[in-house]
Amino acid sequence: xxxxxxxxxxxxxxxxxxxxxxxxxxxxxxxxxxxxxxxxxxxxxxxxxxxxxxxxxxxxxxxxxxxxxxxxxxxxxxxxxxxxxxxxxxxxxxxxxxxxxxxxxxxxxxxxxxxxxxxxxxxxxxxxxxxxxxxxxxxxxxxxxxxxxxxxxxxxxxxxxxxxxxxxxxxxxxxxxxxxxxxxxxxxxxxxxxxxxxxxxxxxxxxxxxxxxxxxxxxxxxxxxxxxxxxxxxxxxxxxxxxxxxxxxxxxxxxxxxxxxxxxxxxxxxxxxxxxxxxxxxxxxxxxxxxxxxxxxxxxxxxxxxxxxxxxxxxxxxxxxxxxxxxxxxxxxxxxxxxxxxxxxxxxxxxxxxxxxxxxxxxxxxxxxxxxxxxxxxxxxxxxxxxxxxxxxxxxxxxxxxxxxxxxxxxxxxxxxxxxxxxxxxxxxxxxxxxxxxxxxxxxxxxxxxxxxxxxxxxxxxxxxxxxxxxxxxxxxxxxxxxxxxxxxxxxxxxxxxxxxxxxxxxxxxxxxxxxxxxxxxxxxxxxxxxxxxxxxxxxxxxxxxxxxxxxxxxxxxxxxxxxxxxxxxxxx
Ligand code: DGT
Ligand code: CA
Numbered sequence: 001x002x003x004x005x006x007x008x009x010x011x012x013x014x015x016x017x018x019x020x021x022x023x024x025x026x027x028x029x030x031x032x033x034x035x036x037x038x039x040x041x042x043x044x045x046x047x048x049x050x051x052x053x054x055x056x057x058x059x060x061x062x063x064x065x066x067x068x069x070x071x072x073x074x075x076x077x078x079x080x081x082x083x084x085x086x087x088x089x090x091x092x093x094x095x096x097x098x099x100x101x102x103x104x105x106x107x108x109x110x111x112x113x114x115x116x117x118x119x120x121x122x123x124x125x126x127x128x129x130x131x132x133x134x135x136x137x138x139x140x141x142x143x144x145x146x147x148x149x150x151x152x153x154x155x156x157x158x159x160x161x162x163x164x165x166x167x168x169x170x171x172x173x174x175x176x177x178x179x180x181x182x183x184x185x186x187x188x189x190x191x192x193x194x195x196x197x198x199x200x201x202x203x204x205x206x207x208x209x210x211x212x213x214x215x216x217x218x219x220x221x222x223x224x225x226x227x228x229x230x231x232x233x234x235x236x237x238x239x240x241x242x243x244x245x246x247x248x249x250x251x252x253x254x255x256x257x258x259x260x261x262x263x264x265x266x267x268x269x270x271x272x273x274x275x276x277x278x279x280x281x282x283x284x285x286x287x288x289x290x291x292x293x294x295x296x297x298x299x300x301x302x303x304x305x306x307x308x309x310x311x312x313x314x315x316x317x318x319x320x321x322x323x324x325x326x327x328x329x330x331x332x333x334x335x336x337x338x339x340x341x342x343x344x345x346x347x348x349x350x351x352x353x354x355x356x357x358x359x360x361x362x363x364x365x366x367x368x369x370x371x372x373x374x375x376x377x378x379x380x381x382x383x384x385x386x387x388x389x390x391x392x393x394x395x396x397x398x399x400x401x402x403x404x405x406x407x408x409x410x411x412x413x414x415x416x417x418x419x420x421x422x423x424x425x426x427x428x429x430x431x432x433x434x435x436x437x438x439x440x441x442x443x444x445x446x447x448x449x450x451x452x453x454x455x456x457x458x459x460x461x462x463x464x465x466x467x468x469x470x471x472x473x474x475x476x477x478x479x480x481x482x483x484x485x486x487x488x489x490x491x492x493x494x495x496x497x498x499x500x501x502x503x504x505x506x507x508x509x510x511x512x513x514x515x516x517x518x519x520x521x522x523x524x525x526x527x528x529x530x531x532x533x534x535x536x537x538x539x540x541x542x543x544x545x546x547x548x549x550x551x552x553x554x555x556x557x558x559x560x561x562x563x564x565x566x567x568x569x570x571x572x573x
Contacts (some may be wrong), residue, residue: 003037003044006067010034013079015094016086018101019108032058037067039353039534045071089115097145097478098138106131120146144480152477154195156238158543159506161187161194164238167218168199172242175212177205180250184257190314190546192509193476196239198257206244213242249281251298256280262318266325270306278302314549319517333549336542338561341370344415344438344469344501344529345538349394350375351383353534356394357401360410362535369564372436373398374413377425380442385417388430395433409564411435415469420444420451422458424465431464436571438501438529440469445482452484460492466571467527467559468493470503470510477507486515490522497573499527499559502551504544505537516551527559 014030036058037044047053048071053064070076086108093104093116107113110131111122122128123146128139156164165183173181178201182188185198203209210230214222223231223239231241245253256264256279264278271278275287282296283305295301300310309330345359346352352359356373363371375394378385386394398410413436417425424431424439431437439459441452459465471489472481493500500519503510508531511519516526528544530537548558555561559570 001043001045002071003040006044006070007034007038009070009076009079010037012088012091013082015091015101016082016088019090019094019104020082020086021105029058029063033063039536087114089118092116093119096142096149098141099145106133116146116149148478148480155193157476157506158187158190158192158194158509158546159540160238161197162543164234164236164240165197165199168216168240171216172199172201172209172213175209177203177208179203179247182254184254185259188258188313189260189316190513190550192512192547196241199240199242200250200254200257201242201244202247202250203244204246209244210242245280247297249296251300251302252282252296253280255299255302258313258316260317263316263321266321267306270308274306276306312549314513314546315552317513317550319514320552331552331554334545334553334555334558334561336545338555338558339368339528339541339545340563341368341372341560341567342530342532342538342541343372343411343413343436343467343527343560344374344503345371345532346375347373349373349386349390351533356397356410358535359532359538360401360408362538364408366538366541369407370409370411370567372411372413374415374436374438377414377416379417379419379425385425386414388426391430413438415440417442418455418459420447420455422455424459424462428462428464431462434464436466437464438467438469439465441473441482445473445479449483449485452482453488456484456489457492460489460496460498463496463573465496465498467499467501469501469529469531470508471500472510472515474510475507476509481510486518487522490519490524494523499525502526502528502544502547503531504528504540504547505531506540506543509543509547511547511551513547513550516548516553520551520553520557525559526553526557529560
């Protein structure tokens with residue numbers, strides 16, 4: 001399946017043409033075609049073989065020829081010609097927050113900056129100063145952008161990490177030599193970002209497992225190839241470490257390599273008091289003259305000999321440890337199957353790809369009782385916000401769809417803009433007509449923490465607002481969270497019965513686990529939403545649930561675990 005490769009090269013082409021300064025009409029065509037092919041439900045190579053490329057929406061004769069050339073011979077002449085003129089390195093330059101195609105072009109033409117490394121050097125050598133339209137403020141933003149990207153490249157989001165790990169695990173699991181296999185590390189703990197992937201295997205034939213692992217087609221380079229530990233880099237530069245242990249130590253190793261480091265330290269302290277020793281091979285008694293192994297086969301056994309209940313991996317963070325020690329009761333954490341609906345999805349009424357009917361169909365396939373189609377408001381023009389006139393038509397469409405179902409409900413929602421003063425983009429009369437109102441900030445991130453706090457608090461005070469979406473505004477690897485008084489916003493949310501969102505979209509995961517944990521301690525209630533812009537995105541719910549678990553949430557902390565009737569009661573303020 002070459003769909004992703006074709007989509008990638010078309011997207012790169014579109015972006016390079018943007019940098020070159022081509023007309024929007026032309027660049028858009030490439031970007032749109034890339035998006036279409038990325039989500040094409042069939043194999044692009046089959047489409048090519050059957051000469052149906054021009055049947056794909058948005059693909060004309062010229063584009064089809066380029067795609068065919070690429071599929072048949074592995075090169076696209078037009079792309080090769082273009083990168084002679086506009087270096088490929090600029091694709092990474094435009095990915096730096098606050099740098100768009102125009103600035104990339106300016107830097108390239110005037111300073112010959114053709115890569116992120118060039119840009120970094122130019123910034124350090126103060127070469128950007130004095131360029132037309134580039135002020136000190138802009139340079140400061142670029143410096144910050146470079147830093148975010150560097151950190152983002154060092155850590156991938158939970159969605160990417162899960163995909164890579166599951167791919168390796170599903171292949172290795174099939175080997176006869178593998179008895180058990182599991183991911184460990186930050187991924188298993190449900191952290192929103194992951195530096196590298198740790199996989200653990202139970203086997204008595206480690207060499208066999210290692211040989212298969214390091215020679216998989218996904219592997220770009222081998223960092224280490226040992227008897228019980230190997231480490232590779234995938235073609236997408238993700239580091240995957242594989243360790244093999246035997247059955248007697250599998251539980252102890254899983255416990256050890258799941259971490260967190262802080263959690264391991266606390267466990268060792270508990271063990272010392274009981275005259276025990278904990279390491280990746282097992283738990284040992286050190287009181288007798290001879291060391292005796294007490295547990296190691298399963299994690300549960302290890303916890304038990306330490307006198308502890310089983311602590312779910314998501315709860316093994318430093319931030320929760322105080323509570324764990326004081327009160328040994330482990331809450332029953334929320335599960336994906338507890339979720340009864342998604343309250344923040346978009347449709348073609350704003351910037352979504354799919355219709356309300358298609359989103360509803362997907363929600364039904366997921367076994368949900370309800371979905372709220374919460375499109376943007378007009379001020380977010382880039383996202384095609386819905387005008388007050390169109391809201392009436394949208395509502396009618398929802399009513400018609402709802403007539404078809406007896407046990408499923410589409411809610412009339414909105415993701416309304418909180419403007420720079422904290423006012424909402426629809427008036428109260430309009431807001432009162434929605435089933436659910438989600439308020440969100442999409443601009444003015446640079447305001448003072450006081451002003452940002454004021455905006456969020458004011459939104460909570462509006463009696464029609466039910467939810468604050470992606471409360472910190474983070475975009476993993478692209479944008480830092482905006483600064484505001486978290487505690488004050490939590491207090492306002494509690495006072496006005498507003499739910500804080502755990503946005504499950506992998507580049508957001510906002511609130512993250514640590515913030516959820518904090519907000520929960522204050523007494524906040526939550527909702528887990530995908531912010532889906534197409535049906536496939538609704539599958540991201542699992543990452544939101546993992547994040548909720550990482551913040552210790554139970555079913556009752558989360559609005560959308562409620563049945564439809566309970567939900568509607570909760571939404572009546
Ligand atoms: P990451 O990869 O930065 O997202 O986070 P982790 O937690 O996956 O960290 P990693 O991959 O360095 O190590 C995996 C686990 O192995 C870690 O959570 C705890 C354990 N571990 C690694 N090194 C040490 C160590 O020096 N001491 C202790 N106690 N545990 C360690
Ligand atoms: Ca790791």
